Amino acid sequence: MKQVFDAYTYQYLFGTLIFLVGVGYAAKQGYVSWKGKGLRNLCLMFGGLFFFAALQGYMQYAPMKEAAPGTFQGEWVRKKTIGTNLDYAIMVLYFAAILGIGTYFGRRQKTVKDFFFGGQRFSWWLITFSLIATTVGSYSFVKYSNKAFKFGLSSSQTYLNDWFYVPLFVFGWLPLLYFTRVTSVPEYFERRFGRSVRVWVSIYILIYLVGYVGINLFTMGKVLNALLGWDILFAAFVVAVISAIYVTAGGQTSVIMTDLFQGVMLLATGIIILLLGAWYLGGFDALWCHLPRGHRWAFANFNSDASFPGVGIFWQDGVANTGMFWFLHQGAMMRYMSARSVKEARKAAIVVPWVLMPIAACVVASGGWVARSLVHAGVLPQTVEPQEAFFIATEFLSRPGLFGLILAALTAALMSTVDTLITAVSAITVNDFYKPFFRPKAGEKELLRTARVSSVGATLTGIVLVPIFMTFESIYDAHGAFTAAVTPPLVVTLLFSVFWRRFTRKAALWTLVGGMVAILASLFYPQLIAPFAHGIPMADRGDGFLGGMNQFKYMRSLYGLIVSAGFGVLVTFLTRAEPKERQQGLVWGTVMEAIKRYKGSAGKEEEGRFVLAAARSKEDEEFSEGTGSLPVVDLSSTLAKEIDAKVGDLLYVSDRRGWLGGLLSTHAVVGELLQEESSLVILMGPTAYGRVVSPKRTQEAVKLQKLY
Numbered sequence: 134m135k136q137v138f139d140a141y142t143y144q145y146l147f148g149t150l151i152f153l154v155g156v157g158y159a160a161k162q163g164y165v166s167w168k169g170k171g172l173r174n175l176c177l178m179f180g181g182l183f184f185f186a187a188l189q190g191y192m193q194y195a196p197m198k199e200a201a202p203g204t205f206q207g208e209w210v211r212k213k214t215i216g217t218n219l220d221y222a223i224m225v226l227y228f229a230a231i232l233g234i235g236t237y238f239g240r241r242q243k244t245v246k247d248f249f250f251g252g253q254r255f256s257w258w259l260i261t262f263s264l265i266a267t268t269v270g271s272y273s274f275v276k277y278s279n280k281a282f283k284f285g286l287s288s289s290q291t292y293l294n295d296w297f298y299v300p301l302f303v304f305g306w307l308p309l310l311y312f313t314r315v316t317s318v319p320e321y322f323e324r325r326f327g328r329s330v331r332v333w334v335s336i337y338i339l340i341y342l343v344g345y346v347g348i349n350l351f352t353m354g355k356v357l358n359a360l361l362g363w364d365i366l367f368a369a370f371v372v373a374v375i376s377a378i379y380v381t382a383g384g385q386t387s388v389i390m391t392d393l394f395q396g397v398m399l400l401a402t403g404i405i406i407l408l409l410g411a412w413y414l415g416g417f418d419a420l421w422c423h424l425p426r427g428h429r430w431a432f433a434n435f436n437s438d439a440s441f442p443g444v445g446i447f448w449q450d451g452v453a454n455t456g457m458f459w460f461l462h463q464g465a466m467m468r469y470m471s472a473r474s475v476k477e478a479r480k481a482a483i484v485v486p487w488v489l490m491p492i493a494a495c496v497v498a499s500g501g502w503v504a505r506s507l508v509h510a511g512v513l514p515q516t517v518e519p520q521e522a523f524f525i526a527t528e529f530l531s532r533p534g535l536f537g538l539i540l541a542a543l544t545a546a547l548m549s550t551v552d553t554l555i556t557a558v559s560a561i562t563v564n565d566f567y568k569p570f571f572r573p574k575a576g577e578k579e580l581l582r583t584a585r586v587s588s589v590g591a592t593l594t595g596i597v598l599v600p601i602f603m604t605f606e607s608i609y610d611a612h613g614a615f616t617a618a619v620t621p622p623l624v625v626t627l628l629f630s631v632f633w634r635r636f637t638r639k640a641a642l643w644t645l646v647g648g649m650v651a652i653l654a655s656l657f658y659p660q661l662i663a664p665f666a667h668g669i670p671m672a673d674r675g676d677g678f679l680g681g682m683n684q685f686k687y688m689r690s691l692y693g694l695i696v697s698a699g700f701g702v703l704v705t706f707l708t709r710a711e712p713k714e715r716q717q718g719l720v721w722g723t724v725m726e727a728i729k730r731y732k733g734s735a736g737k738e739e740e741g742r743f744v745l746a747a748a749r750s751k752e753d754e755e756f757s758e759g760t761g762s763l764p765v766v767d768l769s770s771t772l773a774k775e776i777d778a779k780v781g782d783l784l785y786v787s788d789r790r791g792w793l794g795g796l797l798s799t800h801a802v803v804g805e806l807l808q809e810e811s812s813l814v815i816l817m818g819p820t821a822y823g824r825v826v827s828p829k830r831t832q833e834a835v836k837l838q839k840l841y
Contacts, residue, residue, distance in 0.1 A: 138435070139193075139432075139435055139443075140193075140432035140433065140434070140435045140443030140444065140447070141189065141190065141193045141194075141431060141432050143435065143443070143444060143447070144294065144432060144443070144447045144451065145186055147447070147452075148294060148297040148447075148451070149182070149297070151297045151298065151301070151452075152178075152182055152296070152297045152298075152299075152300060154301065154632075155298070155299070155300025155301035155302075155304070155305065156175075156178060156179075156300045158300070158301065158304065158305050158632060158721055159174070159178075159300050159303075159304035159305070161721075161722065162304065162721065162722055162724070164304040165178065165300075165304070174304075177483065178299065178300050181296045181299065181486065181487055182296055182297075185293045185296055188293070188431075189290065189293065189431035189432070190431075192286060192429055192430060192431040193430055193431045193432060197422075197426055197429060198422055199422055199424075199425060199426050200419065200422040200423045200509070200510070202509050202510075202511065203509070203510045203511025203512070204511045205508075205511045205512070205513065205514040205515065206511070215524050215525070215528050217533040217536075217537075219533045219534050219537060220533060220534065220536045220537030220540060221537065221540075222537070223534065223537030223538060223540075223541055224537055224540050224541050227541035255471045255472055255473060255477075255794055255795040255796075256472075256473060256477060256791070256794040256795045257472065257477040257478070257480035257481040257484070258481075258794065259794040259795065260468050260469065260471060260472050260477070260478065260481040261480075261481045261484050261485055261489060262397065263468055264465060264468050264481060264485055264489075273497040274403075274497055274500060274523055274543050275352055275355065275356060275520070275523055275543075275608055276352070276497075276607075276608040276609045276612060277289045277497040277498040277501065277609075278497070278498060278499070278500035278501035278504070278522055278523035279501065279519045279520050279522065279523075279607055279608065279609055280441060280498075280501065280519075280609055281498035281499075281500070281501025281502050281505070281522075282501035282502075282504050282505050282517075282519040282522040283441070283501075283519050284427075284428065284433045284441055285424060285425070285427065285428025285429055285430065285433075285502065285505065286424075286428065286429055286430065286431060286498070286502070287430050287431060287432050287433040287441075287443070287446075288498045288501065289493075289494040289495075289497050289498040290431050290432060290494065291446060291447075291450040291451045291454075291455065292490045292491070292493055292494035292497075293486075293490060293491060293494060294447070294450075294451040294455060295455055295459070295485070295486040295490055296486050297451070297452075297455075298455060298456060298459050298460075299482070299483065299486055301628075301632070302459045302460065302482060303479055303482050303483060305631060305632060305721050306459075306460055306627075306631050307469060307475065307478055307479060307482060308475050308724045308727070308738065309631065309718070309719060309720075309721075309723075309724060309727055310466060310469065310470065311469065311470060311472070311475045311478055312475070312718070312724065312727035312728050312730070312731040313718060313719065313727055313730070313731070314470070314731055316560060316564040317335075317463060317560050317561050317564045317565050318334065318338060318461055318463055318466055318561075318627075319331045319332075319334040319335040319338060319561060319564075319565045320564060320565065321630075321719070322334045322626075322630065322641070324715075324719055325630050325641075325711075325715070325716070325719045325720075326630070326637075326638040326641050326711070327638055328569070329638075329642065330638060330641045330642060330645070331565060332565075333642065333645045333646065334623065334626070334645065335561055335565040335566065337619070337622070337623050337645065337649075338461065338463060338561060338623070339558060339561055339562075340619060341457070341616075341619050341620065341623070342463060342554050342557050342558045342561070342591070343554075343558060343591055343594050343595060343598065344598060344615050344619065345554050346554045346555065346558070346591055346592065346594070346595030346598070347594075347595040347596075347597075347598025347599055347601070347602055348598075348602055348608070348611060348612055348615065349554070349595070350369035350372060350373055350595045350596060350598075350599055351365070351369060351598075351599045351602040351603060351608070351611070352608050353368060353369060353372045354366060354367075354368040354369035354372075354599060355520075355608070356368075356524075356543065357371075357372075365599065365603065366596070366599055366600070369595075369596055369599050370596055373592045373593075373595060373596055374592075398538075398541065399496065400489075400492055400493070400496055402496070402538070402539050402543070403492075403493075403495060403496025403497065403499040404495075404496070404499075405535075405539065406499040406500055406503055406526070406527055406530070406539070407420070407495065407499045407502075407503065409503070409530035409531065410499075410502075410503030410506060410507065410526070410530060413507070413512070413530055414506060414507070414510060414512075419506075419510075420502075420503070420506050423505075423506035423507075423509045423510045424502060424505060424506050424509070425505075425509060428502075428505055432447075433446070435667075436666075436667050436668045436669045439669050439670050439671070439672050440610075440672075442667075442669050442687060442688075444667045444669070444688075445667075445669060445686075445687025445688050445690075445691075446613075446687060448617075448687065448688065448690045448691040448694070449613050449616060449617045449686075449687040449688075449689075449690040450613065450616070452624075452690065452691075452694070453616065453617060453620040453621050453624055453690040453693070453694060454616040454617075454620055454690075456620070456624040456627075456628070457616070457620040457623060457624055460624065460627050460628065460631075461620075461623050461624065461627055462557075463557035463558075463560060463561060467556070467557065467560065468481075469481065469482065473785050473787070473795050473798060473800075474740060474785060474840055475738060476738075476740055500522060500523030500524075500526055500527055501519070501522050501523065503526045503530070504517060504522035504523070504525065504526035505522070507526055507529070512529075513525065513526070513529065519607075520607060520608075527539050554591070554595075555588045555591050555592055556588065558587060558588070558590075558591035559583075559584040559585070559587040559588045559591065560584070562583070562584070562587035562590075562591075563580055563583050563584045563587065567580070567583050567587075568580065602615075605683070610683070610686065613686055613687055614682045614683060614686040614689075615682075616690070617686060617687055617688075617689040617690040617693070618652050618656070618682060618689055618693070620690065620693075621648060621652070621690055621692075621693030621694045621696075621697050622644055622645050622647075622648030622649055622652070622693060622697040623645070624694070625644055625648065625694060625697040625698050625701060626641050626644045626645055626697070626701070629641070629644065629698075629701050629705075630719075630720070631719075631720060631721060632720070632721050633705075634710075634711075634713075634716055634720050634721075635705055635710055636701065636705050636711075637704070637705050637708045637709070637710060637711055638708075638711065639704055639708045640700070640701050640702075640704040640705040640708060641701070643700040643701065643703075643704040644697050644698075644700045644701040644704075645697075647696070647697065647700040648693055648696060648697030648700060651692075651693065651696040651697070652689065652692075652693045652696075655685075655689055655692060655693075656682055659671060659684035659685050661692065662684075662685040662688055662689055662692045663685070665688055665691045665692045665695065666685055666688045667688065669685065669687075669688055671684050671685055672684050672685075672686070718730050724738065725737060728841050731783075731841075733757045733758045733781060733802065734781035734782075736782075736783065736840075736841035737841060738841060739840075739841065740838060740839070740840055740841075741776050741777065741838045741839035741840070742776075742838060743836045743837065743838045744772070744775050744776050744813065744836065744837060744838070745789060745813070745834040745835070745836050746769075746772050746813040746814060746815045746834060746835060746836075746837060747812065747813060747814050747815070747834055747835075748786075748814075748815055748817060748822065748825065748826050748831075748834070748835045749814060749815070749816050749817070750816075750817060750818075750819065750822045750826075751767070751816045751817065751818055752818075752819075753818060754818040754819060754820060755804060755818065757802040763783070763799075763800050763801055763802050764799065764801045764802070764817065764818055764820050764821040765801065765802050765803075765804040765818070766784065766786070766801040766802070766803065766804060766815055766816060766817045766818070766821055767803075767804050767805040767806070767807055767815070767816040768803055768805075768806055768807065768814070768815055768816075769806075769807045769810035769811070769812060769813060769814040769815075770806050770807060770808045770810065770811075771810065771811055771812060771813055771814075772812075772813040772814060772815060773803070773806045775813060776837070776838065776839045777839065778803050778839050779803065779806075780803050780804065780805070780806065781802060781803060782802070782803045782839055782840075783800060783801075783802055783803075783839070783840045783841050784800065784801045784802070784803060784837050784838065784839060784840065785798065785799075785800055785801075785837060785838050785840055786798060786799055786800075786801055786815065786817070786821065786825050786835055786836075786837040787799075787825060787835065787836055787837070788825060788826075788827070788830070788833075788835060788836075789833065789834060789835060789836045797824065797825055797826070797827060798824065798825055799820075799821050799824040799825055800840075801817070801821050815835065815837060
């Protein structure tokens with residue numbers, strides 16, 4: 134195939150098309166316009182796109198000086214183990230700290246809603262840190278440092294491609310997701326199309342999540358094998374047990390709080406590695422100049438190298454896998470639904486690609502960049518293996534103890550992804566299989582017990598999958614081949630369901646099942662992908678039953694996206710449209726209906742100012758009739774006037790200490806207005822009062838605001 138575009142122009146051509154579709158939907162709903170908040174949103178969206186386009190364009194095309202290569206002097210022998218006893222003692226202490234944090238913050242989990250969503254009360258900054266720790270998984274340091282050593286900056290540039298999806302997510306899917314209060318992504322599909330579609334989506338997502346658990350455990354097994362010589366399966370088992378303990382005990386609150394701690398460590402360690410490399414070589418300019426110019430490209434070769442083709446990475450990681458993360462990743466969705474309001478969720482969704490994703494792109498690949506610079510400068514020998522570049526460079530630059538902290542941060546990356554995946558698997562197991570098909574009348578205690586049992590089951594299944602992923606040449610290859618084979622039908626089905634009202638139930642089934650069959654066929658007949666391969670040569674077939682997954686492993690995503698979309702479009706026009714009543718609150722442009730169902734009365738996407746009030750407890754307990762099933766509280770008439778609230782309005786009530794991030798808070802619906810009370814007072818039942826007021830602060834005022 135004749136190459137018309139280079140990797141940069143190709144990705145921004147198709148990526149910008151996705152972006153503009155999202156802006157168009159946002160404009161139709163009034164989220165972006167030429168004045169007021171709409172203009173602010175418009176500038177924010179295009180500002181992000183232009184900034185990253187300019188940044189990556191500079192890396193791709195700007196003339197840059199390159200330092201003269203050095204020659205390694207002396208002898209170098211790979212040690213049997215890497216690190217000292219002090220380093221591993223620090224790792225053990227870290228594991229103990231994680232267990233303590235996770236179980237401590239899980240003590241208040243009494244319901245399935247608390248277990249999976251943490252009570253829907255967290256601030257945007259808690260959600261943001263938790264999301265980045267989840268995004269940068271256990272495989273990230275090793276996986277990206279491997280490719281960074283071989284290809285440079287392009288190894289992690291897909292972290293910056295997330296901006297293509299931001300308008301579609303922030304102004305399309307996120308508000309619908311938040312207000313429908315679905316406990317799992319498959320539940321959305323049942324409301325949209327019926328139970329049959331939900332079952333297929335549930336199976337797909339379970340395969341995706343459990344496979345990811347296996348990839349993460351496999352990665353940590355390889356890490357401990359390289360460091361200590363442990364058997365990969367044994368190492369994976371040890372890590373799995375530790376992850377399962379605090380997730381099983383505390384659920385989503387444990388995950389969010391441990392991820393906050395781990396996210397800080399994770400970002401810090403990548404920065405430390407870059408600082409150490411720059412210090413050793415004599416400054417950042419020296420570190421930068423000792424990266425060969427080809428290693429400073431934003432995007433690698435277009436199609437000449439089948440092991441890392443720019444066009445294949447774009448479709449596999451930048452489109453299919455990124456779409457899966459933003460729209461369907463159960464763990465990420467649970468984070469956003471844990472936010473105290475849709476505004477807070479939007480803040481997190483914008484800060485992640487604007488600020489933390491670029492930092493993460495440097496963090497995950499820092500070991501490989503530094504190792505390549507050290508080799509180019511002649512500090513390390515040319516014989517360094519890419520898969521060990523992170524560990525060798527880090528130990529070389531670190532003193533005993535500091536290397537242990539870095540290893541602990543690597544462990545943090547593992548835990549932060551595995552804990553989310555395990556929790557997500559248990560959510561789908563309980564809400565999409567156990568409750569609807571086996572025990573529709575199961576109580577909270579039984580559902581909690583099932584969630585915890587399924588957490589253990591997900592962990593064990595992940596261990597079983599480790600030997601399968603061991604058959605691939607690298608972690609990057611295993612991850613890319615897996616996601617390219619699983620994600621396309623799901624991504625197409627979700628996007629069509631949300632943004633195409635004409636899309637039908639039968640079309641959804643054909644998209645899912647037809648796409649799955651087509652991808653399975655390509656594993657045995659990879660020639661099917663050749664017309665979509667953009668000239669990428671077909672690799673040799675791997676060993677085993679699924680050996681064909683290694684052939685066109687990245688371009689399989691484009692093949693899957695096109696074939697799945699083809700099924701969806703064709704069957705949609707051959708079938709009758711879905712009733713409009715069934716679409717209300719579930720497709721773009723129907724957010725007001727979603728809000729009405731959530732709170733039990735009409736509303737709109739607005740938030741009032743915070744006001745302080747005295748909190749008092751009342752004996753009676755009442756809950757709203759909306760899908761939120763929220764506690765009902767009473768307000769003094771003075772307080773109601775102060776915040777312009779009436780019966781049926783939605784409130785957010787929290788401890789006044791903002792630095793808690795919403796740990797002590799709840800949503801509630803206004804019940805009675807107390808005319809005889811002249812001061813600012815809120816009366817809460819036992820559930821709401823217990824969530825907001827700690828025993829030692831009964832005399833302190835709480836803060837509240839009116840929502841929607």
